[in-house]
Amino acid sequence: MTRPPRDAARRAITKAYSTAQPGPPCEGVAIIQHKLTAAAPHERRAIHREISSASDRRPNGAEDLDVQPHAPIRRIWMGRAATMGFFGVFLVLYVIDVERIRTDRLGDFHHFYYAA
Amino acid sequence: MLDGKDPYRSFTGEYRYPPLVAVFYAAVARLPETVAAIIMLTLNTLLAAAGILLAALTCLERTVPSARRVDAKFISVFLVALIATLLNVDKLRGELQMIQTNALMFFMFAVALYYLDRRPSISGLALAVVFNVKFLSAAFIPYLLIRKRYKAAFSMIVFSGALMFLPLPIVGWHDNIGYIKSTFGGIARISGILPASKAREAFESINTDFSCSLTSSFARAFAACGMNERFTWLIVAVVLTAIAIHLARQYRRANIPLIAWPDASRQSQTPYGWVSALEWGLVISFSVMFSPQTNTRHLFLTTAITTVLAALLVTRHKGESNQARMLLVGGLVLALGYSMPPSFYGSVTHAWAVAWLQAGGACWCLLVTCIIVASVGLGALNSRSDKASPDEPPSA
16 A cells, blocks of 8 residues: 555655765655655645655755755754753743742842842 | 942841942842842843853854754754753752842853854953952953963953942942952952951851852861961862863873963864863863852852763764763762752751761862863864764764
């Protein structure tokens, strides 16, 4: 049974970007290009959308498939998790400290405040 | 200060900084205390986050030239920042909880590193702001001169002098000079140069109980033996010399000249760019470690070394598993040394925590981490220059 082109493209894109290295186009990209050539026009649009999404919404989208050194998808998700984690730590500490201030625990702040 | 009174004699009696901090706080001093505190907490939180992100970005740029590419930068910067933050999260919590000034200082240190090659005068200005908050950037003056970064050093000296006179329009010439005398009198007292009886203000001595620095732990040991606290500086000199000899060996192994560096204009190139970032972390950490007074909140500034550690870890190459393990051990030593033993008033662990602070335990752990990071950081120069092209992306 033939897989829908979009699923096949998704797998190929994942492979392409997880193995991407500087240099000539890799195997995954060749698969994508083959699928694009074989796909019907409406399927081609779906593949393009998938490529744009997988390549982290690069401005050039599918036209930019000459495999620039690009971060693997694993690293993109790691980056997103790190971003949320980083801001999450600060947000939690901030909320706790606002509560502390409301209960009149001002830390060293009053030394500076009354000096000014 | 806004009412024409001496900030060093406010009713809390705890203001010991150069006048610049009081000038910053003058912006919120007319607001109700709670509102002003929330504004300053928000500002502190933003400065701490921005400082860590900027430090992570700069360390990555200097570690891996290809990190200048937007996608690799975006992904790795937050990863480095998160690791650096988590390793020092206990001190970040303390900093925000006490609404201290270390977040501002760390942000300025990060700005200084970012602009070190781009605009040395801005770098000097940032270090001057730190100097006018707590003098902790003083070590950067000799460092910049040794590294032939004359523009940055000159800018730091000029701006440090200029910023001391920032309160002039508010308080007038006479009071401004008085504040500067108070500040330097306090520094002389803390350093043991001026006896307590001659200091104008009630500054604690070098062996004060709340200081966790190695210098203070040595001073307390001397005081317990009934010896003069000035001997402390002798033992500090001996320890620093031993560390310098060790680092000199590491530099020789990495084929990096210890002193004879090229002109500042050529120091952005490999390997000097990376070594500058490493030294930035080390100078800040050693300043905190050997300061005459380091309370536990100051340890937030050592996020500088955790950022360097995280950048090394994230950009490790295949085959560097031993180095990665060493970095993890270094990070663990620091994180545990900073947060253990837990302190609960009245419990046995509180007594342990006090003993740990008195012995300078946190700073001993920081010293171990600094030595590991320096060793791995300088070692990476050799291994990576052989294996990787400059544009190879990091492997994390």
